[in-house]
Amino acid sequence: MSAEAMSADMTDGFHLVVEALKLNGIETIYGVAGIPITDLLRLAQNEGIRYIGFRHEQQAANAAAIAGYLTGKPGICMTVSAPGFLNGVVGLANATTNCFPMILISGSSDRSIVDLEQGDYEEMDQLSVARPHCKAAYRVNRPQDIGVGIARAIRAALSGRPGGVYLDLTAEVLASGLDVETAKKSLIKVVDPAPPSIPAPQSVSRALDLLATAQRPLMIIGKGAAYARAEAEIKTFVESTGIPFLPMSMAKGLLPDDHAQSAAAARSYAIGNADVVILAGARLNWLLSHGRAPLWSDKTQFIQIDISTTEFDSNRAIAAPIAGDIKSVFAAFNTALKPGQVKAGDAWTGEIGKRKQQNIERMAARLNADPNPMNFSSALRAVRNAIATQPDVYVVNEGANTLDFGRNIIDMDKPRHRLDSGTWGVMGIGMGYAIAAAVETGKPVVAIEGDSAFGFSGMEIETICRYDLPVTTIIFNNNGVYRGDPEGRPYSPTGLLRDAHYERIIEAFGGAGYHCTDTPSLTKALTEALASGKPALINAVIDPTAGTESGHIQSLNPKSNVAPKK
Numbered sequence: 212m213s214a215e216a217m218s219a220d221m222t223d224g225f226h227l228v229v230e231a232l233k234l235n236g237i238e239t240i241y242g243v244a245g246i247p248i249t250d251l252l253r254l255a256q257n258e259g260i261r262y263i264g265f266r267h268e269q270q271a272a273n274a275a276a277i278a279g280y281l282t283g284k285p286g287i288c289m290t291v292s293a294p295g296f297l298n299g300v301v302g303l304a305n306a307t308t309n310c311f312p313m314i315l316i317s318g319s320s321d322r323s324i325v326d327l328e329q330g331d332y333e334e335m336d337q338l339s340v341a342r343p344h345c346k347a348a349y350r351v352n353r354p355q356d357i358g359v360g361i362a363r364a365i366r367a368a369l370s371g372r373p374g375g376v377y378l379d380l381t382a383e384v385l386a387s388g389l390d391v392e393t394a395k396k397s398l399i400k401v402v403d404p405a406p407p408s409i410p411a412p413q414s415v416s417r418a419l420d421l422l423a424t425a426q427r428p429l430m431i432i433g434k435g436a437a438y439a440r441a442e443a444e445i446k447t448f449v450e451s452t453g454i455p456f457l458p459m460s461m462a463k464g465l466l467p468d469d470h471a472q473s474a475a476a477a478r479s480y481a482i483g484n485a486d487v488v489i490l491a492g493a494r495l496n497w498l499l500s501h502g503r504a505p506l507w508s509d510k511t512q513f514i515q516i517d518i519s520t521t522e523f524d525s526n527r528a529i530a531a532p533i534a535g536d537i538k539s540v541f542a543a544f545n546t547a548l549k550p551g552q553v554k555a556g557d558a559w560t561g562e563i564g565k566r567k568q569q570n571i572e573r574m575a576a577r578l579n580a581d582p583n584p585m586n587f588s589s590a591l592r593a594v595r596n597a598i599a600t601q602p603d604v605y606v607v608n609e610g611a612n613t614l615d616f617g618r619n620i621i622d623m624d625k626p627r628h629r630l631d632s633g634t635w636g637v638m639g640i641g642m643g644y645a646i647a648a649a650v651e652t653g654k655p656v657v658a659i660e661g662d663s664a665f666g667f668s669g670m671e672i673e674t675i676c677r678y679d680l681p682v683t684t685i686i687f688n689n690n691g692v693y694r695g696d697p698e699g700r701p702y703s704p705t706g707l708l709r710d711a712h713y714e715r716i717i718e719a720f721g722g723a724g725y726h727c728t729d730t731p732s733l734t735k736a737l738t739e740a741l742a743s744g745k746p747a748l749i750n751a752v753i754d755p756t757a758g759t760e761s762g763h764i765q766s767l768n769p770k771s772n773v774a775p776k777k
């Protein structure tokens with residue numbers, strides 16, 4: 212039924228979706244328009260929801276995912292059916308893997324045709340495809356169920372361990388009419404979708420009793436703690452106990468990187484020698500070598516704090532599991548802690564301090580060198596120097612070497628300001644994350660991108676320019692995946708076009724492009740771009756021989772041992 216044909220006491224699915232989202236405080240939708248959602252997006256915009264239109268659904272979904280992480284409300288991505296939906300599923304799955312709350316809402320084609328595989332326009336059983344890749348998946352088949360569908364999606368995305376949720380809206384439901392009275396009654400405002408999860412007192416005392424026996428305690432802070440906004444409680448705990456801490460990549464800045472108790476510059480020593488480790492919102496996955504030798508000692512005992520109880524013992528025995536939300540757990544720790552009960556020993560903190568100093572001095576030589584052409588360290592130093600004056604900047608980072616070096620060289624001062632490839636080590640999050648960070652926070656964003664990594668989302672530079680967002684993209688251009696090929700053709704599987712002028716991409720859309728071949732010009736360009744508050748792209752030319760294949764995770768890259776054919 213068309214809108215004109217409806218009487219005044221009727222509404223339809225389009226209106227109900229927008230009303231349900233607004234009722235639940237949703238302010239932004241990320242998406243790509245098309246059948247059957249074009250009118251839905253138009254209506255949402257008319258009703259005051261901010262709509263950010265992308266060039267590819269994967270980026271819209273990534274944007275929604277990181278918006279969820281940054282705001283603690285589910286990020287919303289809307290797509291068309293079949294291919295548009297599938298493009299969004301990568302972002303949906305990435306959100307679920309990283310424990311970010313988001314909802315992918317896709318329009319779907321006529322079920323009576325889809326279910327009999329009779330060949331509809333953009334035909335696909337989207338619900339079945341989405342289910343393995345998300346925390347929950349629902350389909351709404353009647354307009355009066357839109358309210359409940361959206362309420363369930365919000366609750367599933369936010370409660371317990373956050374994640375991605377799929378909501379399937381058929382074209383028929385969107386266009387279906389419903390009388391206004393029934394429609395109004397069908398909407399649900401979700402009350403307390405992520406209630407505090409208070410730890411059991413016996414788990415708290417078990418953990419503190421174990422910690423009290425520790426000679427060499429260490430705390431690993433993960434992005435679950437950053438998502439939980441537990442910085443105040445964690446600061447109190449860390450500073451009152453003197454325990455050294457290590458932030459995982461996206462937890463950098465939860466406590467400032469220059470905090471005296473940060474053991475980041477002595478990471479291997481601290482991990483290898485700790486007797487009791489507190490895992491706070493970090494999984495013992497590949498990023499922590501599964502808790503196994505040679506990085507870890509067999510003797511280390513673990514306290515793990517997580518909202519998801521199935522996480523405990525997933526890789527190693529956990530002596531003191533604490534189920535709860537991190538904010539509540541550290542509040543409970545701080546209350547239960549008796550003066551002097553837990554104290555990191557001077558010998559331990561002294562040894563960590565000594566090793567930190569040695570490593571920092573060793574790194575300084577590399578960091579302060581100024582080779583021509585630039586390498587990863589020198590270019591990142593130039594970037595760091597420009598960012599240092601702007602603590603509000605959000606940093607997005609992807610690539611292999613660009614990511615590994617970037618994580619170590621770019622210090623963070625504030626929580627949730629570093630957004631990167633995360634749990635999957637995925638390429639392609641760059642522009643989606645950068646756009647959402649700028650949209651949700653209004654703050655400047657610097658995306659530090661490998662040249663290969665950038666290519667996965669590069670067309671969104673147009674999106675950045677269209678919305679005039681304060682995003683500066685820096686491409687670490689070494690002519691290849693990991694690094695460049697030697698001169699000549701054919702290009703190898705890791706080669707990319709030599710000497711590409713990426714800065715001209717943004718010029719096509721009216722943004723500022725910079726081509727930098729040395730560190731002073733790179734610092735200058737970034738300083739200027741940040742001061743302008745406008746879209747900019749810096750092509751930072753790096754030595755094509757700089758970097759290593761697979762970056763720091765060469766051990767995960769299988770190599771053929773068969774001798775090459777003569």
Ligand code: ADP
Nearest residue numbers: 372433434435439459492493494517518536537
């Ligand atoms: P990192 O990559 O930083 O090591 P992970 O993504 O591996 O972090 O781990 C994050 C963990 O935090 C997940 O196991 C998730 O269940 C947990 N988590 C997420 N939110 C909360 C919360 N509010 N309270 C407690 N744990 C949480």
Ligand code: TZD
Nearest residue numbers: 610611612613636637638661662663664692693
């Ligand atoms: N595809 C996806 C979606 N994710 C991936 N991680 C990869 C492919 C494989 N891959 C990496 O793991 S890193 C990388 C790829 C393609 C790019 C590395 O090159 P770069 O970075 O230019 O982005 P560096 O800094 O030059 O190493």
